[in-house]
Amino acid sequence: MEIRPVGVNANTRWGLEPPRLVVCRSGYALQSPFPTAVAQLGWMNTIQGWRPVPTEIPTTTPAHVMSMMHKILKASPLSAEDQKRLDDLYAVIEREAKVFIGYPCSTVFDYSPLYPFLGYPLNNVGDPFVPGNFHLNTHKFELEVLGIFQKLTAAPEDSIWGYITSGGTEGNLYGIFLGRELLPDGLVYYSEDTHYSVSKILRCLRVRNVMIKSDSDGRIDLEDLRETIRIHRDVPPIIFANIGTTMKGAVDDLDGIRQILDDLAIPRHYIHADAALSGMILPFVDDPPPWNFASGIDSISISGHKMIGSPIPCGVCLAKKEHVDRIARNIEYIVTLDTTILGSRNAITPLFLWYAFRTVGLDGFKRRIEHCFDTADYAVEQLNKIGCHAWRHRNSVTVVFDRPTPETVSKWQLAVQHKLAHVMVMPHVTRERIDRFIEDVAQTTPASSGVLPS
């Protein structure tokens, strides 16, 4: 019998002699000079005797040994029943990911080299620009990511502040909060196509607000906006502009909005841009509409788990520094400034975003987005061939079409609104996946006709 003992470094954090994984053709076992300590770590059932392995072990390369080790460690702390529940959940998620085309989250990422950081209670509490007293943080990497977004959003260098958020919603909360703090008597204007979370934010902040009509293509109706602002001319407007609406991917006309403010001679105003998805698309297209700091916005929110992709929701929020300076508070407990919405903040997601930019790169994201546009055009073409009235905005990966049957909506996890549904053509969506989807839609009758953009 061939036996090959292999040292494994799994336990150095506890300062113990590393247990050894012994692998042979008929089984494997862990051996350690400190069985009690190993037992405390939950490995007792693996340290004595042989456990059968389902298949012969063809090789004992270090990578294979580590993977066996991982299986042992993974299996040991849970009861068989609990482990089965996890395995079942994983199987469901694996299966559902194959038909995931309705929501704007890329599944194309691999952050496994960063997993060792999950072994520590990292926390980016406080302002990323001000060193604090909680040293288990990733602020340096957070700042690098902010620097990249500063360029992508055409924000003036050195006069911009920001932080990595828990997602687009928190960035929007921050933007409206900042606008409200600067203009306490302000009135928020937002279109009826705005993301559902914004009306809740407005309730939380107890800020006065008016919903403005949208055009049929999803953009804010400038005539309704002009008329409503005119009626409330004595109150400073806080404009919540959509840079890519949730359902139709429409971009509000920022130049048109600023023209209205000029025409009505309203110098005191605040503009927040919700660029949840399109904030990582428009920097990479040749002919973007006005959408960023160069077009007069005061703050912006972009999701990180959408076009970039992340297993943990995240986002980035940027705002003009002069605004943030007016609301910052010094906090002795953490020896830094309390500028962010949350106290404890995720320190892993800044690493994910940093890693994505370092590995995929800006050119890589440009190519991914071109792939998305190409596949989105294909989806529009194929859906129209079967009579589903599909369309998309220029520079958008959102393909809008007639709402299909409830079975199709559920199977393909489609977001729907009234008579419409959409497919989000993210980097993981291929022509083959679109073909399988079209097959399903073709077998059913579209419920009704959708609205084509004017």
Ligand SMILES: Cc1ncc(COP(=O)(O)O)c(C=O)c1O
């Ligand atoms: C336009 C828009 N704003 C805000 C959000 C909320 O972003 P998050 O899910 O990152 O909180 C979404 C989410 O889809 C969105 O589409």
